[in-house]
Amino acid sequence: MIAAFLAALLAAVGQHVYTNADVENGARLYSASCATCHGPRGDAVRGVALFGGSFRRATTDDEVARIILSGIPGTSMPPNNYSEAEAGMIVAYLRGAARGGVTTTTGDAARGRTIFNGKGRCTTCHSESSRMAPTLSDVGVVRRPLEIEQALLDPSADINYDYRFVRAVTKNGDVITGRLLNQSSFSVQILDAKEQLRSFDRGDLKEFTIKTTSEMPSYRGVLDAQEIADVVTYLVTLRGRR
Amino acid sequence: MKIARVLVMAFLSTATLAAQVTFERILHSSEEPGNWLTYSGNLQSHRHSLLTQISPANVKNLELQWAFQSLSLEKFEATPLALDGVLYTVQPPNDVVALDGASGRAYWTYSYKPSPLARPCCGRVNRGLAILGDTLFMGTIDGRMVALDAKTGRERWNVAVEAARAEAGYNFTVAPLVVKNTIIAGPAGGDFGVRGFIAGFDPATGKEKWRFYTIPGTGERGNESWAKDSWMHGGGTVWVTGSYDPDLNLTYWGTGNPGPDWNGDNRRGDNLYSDSVVALDPDTGKIKWHFQFTPHDEFDYDSTQVPVLADIEWQGRPRKALLWANRNGFWYVLDRATGEFLSGKPFTKVSWTTGLDAKGRPQNQVTPTAEGLVVYPHLAGGTNWYSPSYSPHTGLFYVSTWQDGHATFTKGPAEYVEGRAFIGTFPTGTTLSINGTQVNRRLPGEGHGAILALDPKTGEKRWEFSMNDITDAGVLTTASDLLFSGGREGVFFALDAKTGALAWKAPVAGIVQAAPMSYAIGRRQYVAIAAGNSLYAYALRQ
Numbered sequence: 186m187i188a189a190f191l192a193a194l195l196a197a198v199g200q201h202v203y204t205n206a207d208v209e210n211g212a213r214l215y216s217a218s219c220a221t222c223h224g225p226r227g228d229a230v231r232g233v234a235l236f237g238g239s240f241r242r243a244t245t246d247d248e249v250a251r252i253i254l255s256g257i258p259g260t261s262m263p264p265n266n267y268s269e270a271e272a273g274m275i276v277a278y279l280r281g282a283a284r285g286g287v288t289t290t291t292g293d294a295a296r297g298r299t300i301f302n303g304k305g306r307c308t309t310c311h312s313e314s315s316r317m318a319p320t321l322s323d324v325g326v327v328r329r330p331l332e333i334e335q336a337l338l339d340p341s342a343d344i345n346y347d348y349r350f351v352r353a354v355t356k357n358g359d360v361i362t363g364r365l366l367n368q369s370s371f372s373v374q375i376l377d378a379k380e381q382l383r384s385f386d387r388g389d390l391k392e393f394t395i396k397t398t399s400e401m402p403s404y405r406g407v408l409d410a411q412e413i414a415d416v417v418t419y420l421v422t423l424r425g426r427r
Numbered sequence: 428m429k430i431a432r433v434l435v436m437a438f439l440s441t442a443t444l445a446a447q448v449t450f451e452r453i454l455h456s457s458e459e460p461g462n463w464l465t466y467s468g469n470l471q472s473h474r475h476s477l478l479t480q481i482s483p484a485n486v487k488n489l490e491l492q493w494a495f496q497s498l499s500l501e502k503f504e505a506t507p508l509a510l511d512g513v514l515y516t517v518q519p520p521n522d523v524v525a526l527d528g529a530s531g532r533a534y535w536t537y538s539y540k541p542s543p544l545a546r547p548c549c550g551r552v553n554r555g556l557a558i559l560g561d562t563l564f565m566g567t568i569d570g571r572m573v574a575l576d577a578k579t580g581r582e583r584w585n586v587a588v589e590a591a592r593a594e595a596g597y598n599f600t601v602a603p604l605v606v607k608n609t610i611i612a613g614p615a616g617g618d619f620g621v622r623g624f625i626a627g628f629d630p631a632t633g634k635e636k637w638r639f640y641t642i643p644g645t646g647e648r649g650n651e652s653w654a655k656d657s658w659m660h661g662g663g664t665v666w667v668t669g670s671y672d673p674d675l676n677l678t679y680w681g682t683g684n685p686g687p688d689w690n691g692d693n694r695r696g697d698n699l700y701s702d703s704v705v706a707l708d709p710d711t712g713k714i715k716w717h718f719q720f721t722p723h724d725e726f727d728y729d730s731t732q733v734p735v736l737a738d739i740e741w742q743g744r745p746r747k748a749l750l751w752a753n754r755n756g757f758w759y760v761l762d763r764a765t766g767e768f769l770s771g772k773p774f775t776k777v778s779w780t781t782g783l784d785a786k787g788r789p790q791n792q793v794t795p796t797a798e799g800l801v802v803y804p805h806l807a808g809g810t811n812w813y814s815p816s817y818s819p820h821t822g823l824f825y826v827s828t829w830q831d832g833h834a835t836f837t838k839g840p841a842e843y844v845e846g847r848a849f850i851g852t853f854p855t856g857t858t859l860s861i862n863g864t865q866v867n868r869r870l871p872g873e874g875h876g877a878i879l880a881l882d883p884k885t886g887e888k889r890w891e892f893s894m895n896d897i898t899d900a901g902v903l904t905t906a907s908d909l910l911f912s913g914g915r916e917g918v919f920f921a922l923d924a925k926t927g928a929l930a931w932k933a934p935v936a937g938i939v940q941a942a943p944m945s946y947a948i949g950r951r952q953y954v955a956i957a958a959g960n961s962l963y964a965y966a967l968r969q
Contacts, residue, residue, distance in 0.1 A: 213852075216839065220853035221548060221618065222862060229860045256543065261501060263546035266594075266846035346858055349868050365868050369916035370895040371932070395870050 203277035211278030214271055219253075222261065226327075227279070230261075235279050236327050237425070249276045292411065297419025300412055305404065307416075316380050317364055318401070319348060323425030333417050337408075340399035350400055351375060353385060354392035361385075365395060446511060446577070448558045450607050454673060461947030463509040466555050466602040466668040467814060468903075468944065471736040474816040475904045476945035480952035481967060482907040486921050486931045488968045492953065493531030495524070495962040502863065502940050503957040505555040506602065506814070506901075508563075509946035514955065515558070515577065516962060520551035521567045523575060528955075529948050531964060535580035542569040546846065547598040548618040549861065554668070554812075555602030557610060559630050564610045566599025572612065572633050586633035588614070588626065594846050596621050602668045603628075606678050606709035609636060611669065617662030617683040617701075617729070620849030625665055625680055625705075627712055637712030641665070641682045641700050649699035657694035660843045662686035663701035667812045670734040671709065672747070675764055678709040679734035679749065687841035688727040689795055689851035697722040702730045704751065706766060716766035721755045722788065725795055726779055726836060727806045727850075728755040735817045735824065736763060739883045750883055752815060752826040754808030757783065760883055772886045774879055775809035775830050778802055795836035799856065805832030805874060806854045807861045814901030814942035816910070821924050823889055824881045825902045825910055832859050832874040832897070859897060863938040865917055867896040876914050878902060880927060890927035901942020903954070911954055913939025919956050919963065935963055 203211075216225070219235075227235030242257065243249045250272035256264035267275070301307045310318040324333065335342055353361045353373065363377035373393060375383045387393065404413060448464055456462070456469045460477035467474045481489060497503060501519035507526075508515045513534065514526045521539040526532065545551070545568045557564040562583060563575045570591035574583040591597035596619025603612040606627075613625040623641040628634065642661035643649035650658055662685050669680035685694060685701035702721040705714055721728045735750040741760070749763035756777035760769040768787030779802050780789035793800060807829060815826040839852030859874045869875070876898035880889040898914030905911075908924040919939060920932035937959015945954045955964045 213839065216852045217841065217850060218848035221848055221850065222550075224860060224862070225853060225855040229862045229864075231862070231864060256546075258543045261547075261550050264544060264594075264846075265546075266844055346868050349870070367866050367868070368895055369867065369918070370893075371916070371918065395868075397870065 203273075203280070207274045207277040210271070211274035211276070214267070214275050215278050218265065219275065237323065239425070246273070246276045246280070249279065292414030292416070292418030294415070294419045294422050296412075297415035297417070300408065300416050301419055304412075305408060305416060310401070316376060317348075319345060321420060322423055325421040325424045330417050330421050333420050334413060336401070337404045337413055337416060339405070340401040340403055341397070344397070344399050350396045352392070352394045352396065353390050355385070355389055356391050447560050448510060450559065450605060453559075453605055461509075462511070463507070463944045463946050464558060465508070465605065466506055466557070467670070467733055470606075470671040470673070471817075472668070472670040472733045473735065473737075473819070474733075474814050474902065474942060474944075475818050475906070477906045478945050478947055478952040479905065479907040480947075480950075481905065481909060481954065483909060483923050483930055485967055486909060489921070489931055489933070489954070489965045490968050491933065492529070492964045492966050494964075495526055495531045495533070497960050497962070498522075500960060502550045502552050503960055503962070504552045504941050505957060506942050506944050507955055507962065508556055508558055509944070510558065510577070512948040514946070514962075515556050515563055516957070517553040517555060517565060519553055521553055521565065521573075523556065523563060523565060523580060525577070525580060526962075528946060528953060528964065531962075537575055537580040537582070539567060539573065541567050542593050544594040545569040545598055546593070546596055546619065547600060547615065548848070552600050554600055554666075557603035557605045559605045559608075559610070562630060564603045564605075564630070566601060566603060566612045566614070568598040568600065569593035570597045570599065570614060572599070572603075572610070572628055574630070574633060584633040589635060595619065596846055600666045604668050604671065604678065605630075606671045609709055611678060611709065613641070613665035613680070615664045615666035615683070617664040617686055618688060618848055618850050619846065620660030620686045620843045621662065621664060622659060623662055623664035623682060625707065625712070627709065639705070639707055639712040639714060641705065643699065652696040652699040654693060654695040660686050660849060661694065661698060661701060663698075663703075665731060667731040667733055670736050672736055672763060675747070676708065676710070677706045677715055677763070679704055679706050679736070679763065681730040681732050681734060681751075683729035683731050684724055684727045687849045687851045689725055689836055689854065690838050690841045691723050691725045691794070692838070693841075695723070698724070702728055702755070704730060704734055704749065704761070704766075706763070718761055718766045718768065718787065720751075720753045720757070720759065720787075723792070724755075726755075726802060728753070728808055729811070730754065731812050732810065733814050735815055737817050737819075737824070737883060739822070741769060741884065748883060750815075750817060750824045752810050752824070752828070752881070754804070754811055755779070755789075756804045756809035758824075758826070758881055758886070759787065760886065770886045774826075774881065774888070775828055775832070776803040777809070778833075795838040795851075797838055799835040799837040801833055801835050801856065803831075803833045805829060805834045805859050806836075807832065807859065811899070813899055816902040816904040818904040818906075818908070818924055820906050820908060821904075822882070822884070823924070824883055825904060825924070826879055826881065827898045827900055827902055827912060827914075828877050828879055829859070829897050830875055830877050830893070831872055834859070863899065863915060863940060865915060865938060867915070878910070878912055878922065878927070880924070892922055892927045892929070898939075900939040903943035903945060905945060911943040911956070913943075913956060913958060915939075917958070919943075919958060933965070935959060936961065
């Protein structure tokens with residue numbers, strides 16, 4: 186009854202309640218069409234992050250679906266020959282219903298939050314003002330529970346492309362460590378350990394290495410299995426400001 | 428002395444010839460190196476300028492003369508044409524502009540608003556124009572061919588190409604090719620399950636003179652290479668300009684992927700003439716021969732590369748060769764009279780096949796799996812549509828490549844619905860994006876760009892200019908042994924074509940996703956390149 190009321194309320198404001206089948210179908214449609222330009226993670230078009238939970242030109246699910254169907258005239262976003270139901274399935278997928286789904290976790294979010302802020306010392310690096318680590322404020326949208334668990338246990342297995350760290354040594358012998366922001370054949374751009382933006386000509390560096398191990402410590406053996414599950418459960422509730 | 432002679436020749440040619448571009452002029456474009464009369468510079472598609480004022484000795488004095496900023500945020504992929512000091516290019520998607528080649532100031536702009544139903548797969552792009560007489564020709568992303576007066580930009584005709592419906596995914600992005608009195612072009616749309624074709628149009632009216640379907644229909648030779656009726660949505664489109672050999676009277680075109688891209692289960696067979704080069708009679712559109720690079724492709728390895736015609740010495744004898752670095756990671760030398768395979772070697776890491784047999788057919792091809800299979804090269808290929816160059820002066824073939832690129836290919840369902848992408852499951856597991864970005868945080872081994880100098884006689888690599896980021900830029904060489912190119916790093920640069928050494932570089936405000944060209948006005952040589960959303964022209968400091 187409450188679910189039905191909630192569904193009606195959401196529909197009235199252009200939001201919808203989706204089934205797991207909707208999300209799965211949406212994922213299939215996304216992969217077979219949208220991913221051509223937007224990429225498998227929804228971030229391949231400049232300035233567009235489809236899995237970020239909010240959209241520049243649309244707020245409601247209906248508005249997102251309308252863009253999928255009609256395209257955006259004058260831009261590279263073409264019209265698409267989907268039914269409204271299919272467009273809705275893609276929206277379901279984009280909304281991250283599957284990605285953030287908590288059904289596969291077994292922890293306690295409140296306990297997880299306590300660990301995150303206390304024993305785990307996660308906020309040392311991960312906070313709203315973080316520069317050297319992801320803020321995690323929408324991690325429940327952009328990562329699946331399994332991926333979050335893997336990041337806690339084996340952080341070096343799949344390092345976020347945006348949080349790769351480097352070690353550079355200038356010809357003068359200065360050692361710079363920090364976060365890689367950009368690189369080319371001729372120069373590199375770094376946010377250094379003092380959180381200063383630095384740019385170097387490659388010719389001025391005698392050493393430049395992108396680290397293949399994460400700056401984040403593994404929590405294997407630090408937190409027990411239940412505590413890991415609690416933290417994962419907490420993190421999947423973080424879904425941005427939407 | 429030689430430099431002066433070429434420039435005087437260029438000057439005289441532009442001063443004395445009428446503005447009418449006859450086919451004879453295009454055929455003998457080497458006699459007027461100050462002009463650039465067809466997409467790749469000449470009909471052999473060498474993208475090689477005979478202008479020599481800019482040389483390895485003075486290239487350090489190259490400086491920006493002007494920049495033309497397009498009123499578009501689409502990818503700027505067009506190569507301008509140059510005629511008597513005027514540049515003609517396409518502001519994407521389909522606006523044509525005529526610019527003063529000395530100042531970059533516009534003479535006129537032709538605005539075309541394509542149908543909102545147009546749905547090009549990979550950006551609302553256009554690669555350029557063709558010219559014949561005093562008429563410019565353009566294909567549009569909504570399936571039309573347009574002719575314009577080169578002096579005013581006034582429309583002479585604008586025709587819907589039969590069956591090339593925008594809402595079904597047909598779109599023209601290719602710069603047309605002029606052969607005699609025929610304008611040759613074909614639509615893209617191979618990721619939407621269209622049936623590809625190449626057509627010849629009457630320059631006076633736009634009327635279609637002939638059509639060659641790159642996917643043979645029922646009863647035609649090659650149709651048996653498609654299971655059941657899968658040929659109807661077979662793709663095999665053209666979106667990069669072909670070439671022409673006047674002695675053989677053959678025009679050569681590379682065709683794109685079969686559809687659906689990443690699942691070939693319902694199209695068992697070789698899927699002719701997808702991923703092939705076809706040699707056609709330009710008077711009739713009849714096929715003389717074909718060579719298929721990737722039979723039954725399941726990795727999107729379009730063979731939409733520029734066919735480079737070179738007369739080379741092959742095993743001690745002169746040979747009319749066709750040089751082709753393919754998206755599938757191999758670089759081929761074919762006999763262009765017969766299509767005979769002469770050699771094929773990998774130029775990047777290749778894992779989709781164990782190698783080519785004596786006839787050039789790939790052996791032990793792998794297939795995408797339900798779980799996902801890591802395959803080299805990346806879906807964007809070892810190279811792609813980026814224009815290569817052949818320098819008769821060095822005898823080398825130059826091409827932009829992706830090294831170490833790979834992706835995970837998964838076999839998923841693909842159902843044809845008109846106007847919808849017909850591709851299967853988009854590959855994952857890679858940090859390489861087919862869309863341009865100016866940010867690179869990749870590790871070594873995750874893919875990078877490189878320009879290769881390849882020797883057609885031996886198949887061997889002479890040198891490699893390795894870049895940190897990948898590249899979508901074409902290559903221009905000059906008779907003074909310079910090579911110009913760029914990439915995603917926002918830099919336009921010159922290399923020594925003999926050694927690959929960096930000779931000059933300049934920042935440009937965006938990714939280079941076009942190919943350079945060169946022209947002259949009076950005694951001054953220019954090099955032009957589109958980068959970001961602008962067109963830049965460089966010349967030596969005076």
